[in-house]
Amino acid sequence: MGYAQLVIGPAGSGKSTYCSSLFRHCEAVGRSIHVVNLDPAAEQFDYPVAVDIRELICLDDVMEELGLGPNGALMYCMEELEDNMDDWLTDELDNYLDDDYLVFDCPGQIELFSHVPVLRNFVEHLKSKNFNVCVVYLLDSQFITDVTKFISGCMASLSAMIQLELPHVNILSKMDLVTNKRDIEDFLNPQGQVLLSELNQRMAPHFLKLNKALIDLVDQYSMVSFVPLDLRKESSIRYILSQIDNCIQYGEDADVKVKDFDPEDIDD
Ligand SMILES: Nc1nc2c(ncn2[C@@H]2O[C@H](COP(=O)(O)OP(=O)(O)OP(=O)(O)O)[C@@H](O)[C@H]2O)c(=O)[nH]1
């Protein structure tokens, strides 16, 4: 059994920074993780890149050779990844052993996790290779300045949940930049009634019914809640990692192994 985090979220939400902080944290506590770059447009990395999509295909080449713009070229690259799952990707993943833990740093184009099938097929491939996969969805706390933006962030996260059908951990990133924590508290454990009255105040009266339906979706079904991430604090990274490990049953298998381990079995 392998373990994997699929790190997604809008452009600039802090995915690559999260991956490198997670890598450093794990290194410090003596835990092994491997970060995979799935962004064909990425140029710089603060983490050692275990597998790199740019070895398969590079964005600049596609833009130049096919005359595509950056977003079209990215979609082309991701389709190329999809077409090469059974050869290139399988070969790369074969380098990782049963218990390995991979973290996939994805591009930020929202269509990748809202409606095109590439990531969904990628996830199916990982599952077929016996990986337990979890989505880590990052939303930039800087954009959550009012209820309308929060709802829009929730809907994007929800579309990823529905599209990918995986255990899902939502993170509110860049908490070090939030000066007044009160502003954000409402959104960490959203209270339906509070959000609804704020939303109604902001929107024209003919949206009342829609507002109620949206808030019901977020509130009643508890589908969307966010965990704050402050990269300055080791405890914050540790907490988030424990939540994710829980989702993919990472520690549980290890426990079984420890329990099953019988020192008498070693013959030397
Ligand atoms: N202050 C602060 N800045 C951050 C944090 N995380 C990321 N940033 C900054 O936000 C910008 C975007 O961060 P990235 O990690 O590149 O974001 P990304 O989601 O990988 O971006 P794309 O791959 O382009 O979609 C960079 O300038 C980072 O330095 C954080 O926790 N705190």
Ligand SMILES: [Mg+2]
């Ligand atoms: Mg990135």
